[in-house]
Amino acid sequence: MTPRAETTVARTVAAPRGASWLETIAVHAVFALVVVFFLAPFVWLFTAAFDGRAQAYIRLPEQPTVDIFVRIFTEHDFARALGNSVLVAGATMLLDVVAVSLAGYSLSRLDLRFKSWITYAVLLLQTMPLSATMVPIYGLAQALGLRNSYLGLILIHAAIELPFLIWLMKGFFDGVPRYLEEAAWLDGRSKLRALIEIVLPVARNGIGVVAGLSFLAAWSEVLMMIILIDKQDLKTVPLAFYEVLRTRGGYTEVQYGLIAAMGVLYAVPVMAIFFATRRMMVRGLIATSRGL
Amino acid sequence: MVVARNSAYLIGLTPAALLLSLFFVGPALWAAYSSLTNLALVGIDAANPRFIGLDNYARLFSDPDFWQVIRNSVTFVVGSAVIGQFGLGLGLALLIDHAERRRWWFATVAYAAVLLAWVNPTLIAGFLWVAMYDFFFGSLNHVFLSALGLPPVDWLGSFPMPAVIVANVWRGTAFTMIIFLGALKTIPPDIYEAARIDGAGTWRRFWDHTIPSLRPIVALTLLSITMSTFGTFIVIQALTNGGPGIATEVIALYAFDSAFKSFSIGYGSAIAAVMLALNLVFAVVYLRWSRARA
Numbered sequence: 001m002t003p004r005a006e007t008t009v010a011r012t013v014a015a016p017r018g019a020s021w022l023e024t025i026a027v028h029a030v031f032a033l034v035v036v037f038f039l040a041p042f043v044w045l046f047t048a049a050f051d052g053r054a055q056a057y058i059r060l061p062e063q064p065t066v067d068i069f070v071r072i073f074t075e076h077d078f079a080r081a082l083g084n085s086v087l088v089a090g091a092t093m094l095l096d097v098v099a100v101s102l103a104g105y106s107l108s109r110l111d112l113r114f115k116s117w118i119t120y121a122v123l124l125l126q127t128m129p130l131s132a133t134m135v136p137i138y139g140l141a142q143a144l145g146l147r148n149s150y151l152g153l154i155l156i157h158a159a160i161e162l163p164f165l166i167w168l169m170k171g172f173f174d175g176v177p178r179y180l181e182e183a184a185w186l187d188g189r190s191k192l193r194a195l196i197e198i199v200l201p202v203a204r205n206g207i208g209v210v211a212g213l214s215f216l217a218a219w220s221e222v223l224m225m226i227i228l229i230d231k232q233d234l235k236t237v238p239l240a241f242y243e244v245l246r247t248r249g250g251y252t253e254v255q256y257g258l259i260a261a262m263g264v265l266y267a268v269p270v271m272a273i274f275f276a277t278r279r280m281m282v283r284g285l286i287a288t289s290r291g292l
Numbered sequence: 293m294v295v296a297r298n299s300a301y302l303i304g305l306t307p308a309a310l311l312l313s314l315f316f317v318g319p320a321l322w323a324a325y326s327s328l329t330n331l332a333l334v335g336i337d338a339a340n341p342r343f344i345g346l347d348n349y350a351r352l353f354s355d356p357d358f359w360q361v362i363r364n365s366v367t368f369v370v371g372s373a374v375i376g377q378f379g380l381g382l383g384l385a386l387l388i389d390h391a392e393r394r395r396w397w398f399a400t401v402a403y404a405a406v407l408l409a410w411v412n413p414t415l416i417a418g419f420l421w422v423a424m425y426d427f428f429f430g431s432l433n434h435v436f437l438s439a440l441g442l443p444p445v446d447w448l449g450s451f452p453m454p455a456v457i458v459a460n461v462w463r464g465t466a467f468t469m470i471i472f473l474g475a476l477k478t479i480p481p482d483i484y485e486a487a488r489i490d491g492a493g494t495w496r497r498f499w500d501h502t503i504p505s506l507r508p509i510v511a512l513t514l515l516s517i518t519m520s521t522f523g524t525f526i527v528i529q530a531l532t533n534g535g536p537g538i539a540t541e542v543i544a545l546y547a548f549d550s551a552f553k554s555f556s557i558g559y560g561s562a563i564a565a566v567m568l569a570l571n572l573v574f575a576v577v578y579l580r581w582s583r584a585r586a
Contacts (some may be wrong), residue, residue, distance in 0.1 A: 019394055023492075024396075027387060027390070027391055027396070028396070028398055030387060031387075031391070031399065031401070031402040032398075034384065034402045034405060034406065035401055035402055035405045037462070038402075038405035038406050038408065038409050038462065039405050039408070040424070040431060041409075041417075041420035041421065041423070041424055041431075041462070042324060042409075042412075042420075043421060044420065044423055044424070044431055045416075046424075055425040055427035055429050056421075056428075056430050056431070056434075057426075057429050057430060057431045057433075057434035057435050057436075058431045058435050062419075064565065077462065089312055089382045098307070099307045099308045099311065100308070101307070102304040102307060102308065103304060103305050103307070103308035103309075105301075105304060105305075106300075106301035106302070106304030106305045106414045107301075107305065109297060109301055110301045110302075110305075112298060120579070123579075124572070124575055125312060125316050125317075126516075127515060127516070127519035127571060127574075127575050128316060128320070128519075128568065128571060129519060129520070129522055129523020129544065129571065130523060131523045131524075131525045131543075131544030131547060131548065131567070132318035132320075132523065132544075132547065132567040132568050132571070133315075133320060133323065133564065133568075134322070134547075134548065134551075134564075135315070135323065135547065135551045135557060135560045135561055135564055136318070136319030136320075136322040136323050136326070136561070136564070137315060137319050138551075139322070139557070140314070140315075140318065140319060141324070155311065155314075155315070156315055158311060159311040159314065159315035159316065160315070162308055162311055163312065163316075166308060191300040192300075194402055216411070219413065220413035220415075222412055222414065222415050222526050223525055223526065225407055227552070236329075236465050238413065238415050241416075241419075242415075242416060245419065245530075256423065259419065263416045263419065263420075266413055266415075266416060267412050267413055267416050269410070270411055270413060271408065271411050271412065274407075274411040275404075275411075278407070282470055282474070283474075285467070285470050285471065285474075286470065286471060286474030286475075
């Protein structure tokens with residue numbers, strides 16, 4: 001094995017020779033285009049939300065105001081939508097953390113001849129598009145009384161991300177050495193207690209990623225909310241967003257400021273969570289690509 | 293013996309297995325079954341569906357709209373997943389990795405910009421591009437084209453498919469970029485150093501060392517983004533809702549409209565079954581490909 005000191009030396013030596021001015025300009029020009037393309041829509045979103053006379057195009061607000069945000073809460077019952085979304089996404093997160101910890105660990109430690117088939121099956125489920133099964137899910141939810149219910153949304157949202165998260169978490173558990181839990185068993189702990197007290201703390205980064213991704217996914221999911229919820233009390237943030245969006249194309253003036261402000265309130269929480277935990281999240285995502 | 297050894301683990305798999313059977317396996321089987329009936333959302337066929345064999349499939353395959361929808365879906369997937377998200381994502385990963393080796397901080401800004409579009413909820417992504425493309429007052433026409441002195445373009449009317457593809461590339465490129473950046477970081481720098489001492493040029497090193505080290509994850513990444521793009525619904529619904537005419541009607545929208553607007557669940561299920569079958573074929577092809585390469 002190469003000692004650590006030598007790799008550090010190799011990295012400094014391997015730093016590329018100085019860039020030509022042509023390369024410097026070309027690479028920065030490409031990055032500038034990328035930044036303009038990816039940020040332009042956000043520039044609109046964050047300026048229009050504070051603009052009393054917002055338009056569909058990017059412009060600086062003449063008199064920046066937070067009136068629109070106040071109106072969202074006073075006239076559009078947004079607090080309820082926000083509360084519903086936090087409740088559904090939070091409960092989905094808890095359910096996923098429990099189910100994924102158990103399943104990921106079990107799949108990692110399972111000792112069966114057909115284990116790789118189970119792993120493949122999980123991967124296959126992960127690729128199944130929700131839009132293909134939405135019709136049966138609608139019928140099922142209707143039959144089980146899961147339409148217009150928190151429980152229905154929570155169970156379905158937890159299920160949607162399950163294959164991907166199990167796949168991800170199995171990878172984390174594969175990296176936890178078995179002698180840790182075997183020592184705990186010898187101390188007389190049950191398998192469940194060994195998992196909770198010994199293995200999970202070691203794999204806590206994985207748990208963090210599972211919690212974060214399941215919350216973000218449930219927060220952003222729309223299709224199931226459209227087909228499962230039609231009661232005002234239960235409306236979530238995306239459904240509230242749809243309500244103001246419907247002003248578009250009618251005879252009334254499009255309220256771009258209102259739409260943008262609601263968009264800001266919908267997008268900012270997930271952006272904040274993701275960027276606060278981005279190193280961990282990105283490492284977790286990369287871990288899923290490590291193959292079978 | 294096998295069961296005794298694994299019993300605790302089998303119990304551990306149960307909660308997940310229950311949720312997956314209820315919301316993945318069950319609905320897929322139910323779609324396959326009800327595609328053979330004339331089940332409807334409302335009316336007399338809702339209460340007493342009849343078994344009608346392969347009639348739904350016969351109707352589907354003889355429907356010229358369906359073949360247009362398939363063509364649209366293929367164009368959308370190839371344009372937005374394979375060329376757009378994969379091509380752009382891989383290109384950006386290589387460029388950002390290169391720039392980071394040179395310690396150019398602007399690479400981090402570009403990286404964050406791409407990531408932001410991906411983290412943002414899909415529905416917002418759809419609406420942001422509705423505003424960008426707006427004919428009279430959208431930023432593209434009113435700000436960018438007018439600054440260049442060019443006449444406005446009816447983006448969603450004249451170029452609907454490229455327009456939805458661009459919006460979806462904007463939304464989804466970060467995933468491929470993240471995965472490949474991660475893979476590039478695992479290439480030990482001494483490999484490059486050794487190659488350079490051997491006198492290999494930049495392109496030679498790229499083809500001989502960079503590309504082969506990325507190959508194992510290509511299939512899995514392509515599988516992942518192809519499938520999620522194939523099921524795209526929200527972005528297109530927000531932008532064009534399948535129009536003008538059926539120019540951007542992809543298979544997910546078609547299934548939704550048949551079931552929830554025309555109320556024919558049986559027919560909608562046949563579309564869903566076709567989607568699932570295509571999906572399975574894709575997945576098997578990709579997995580065989582990745583194993584052949586590994």
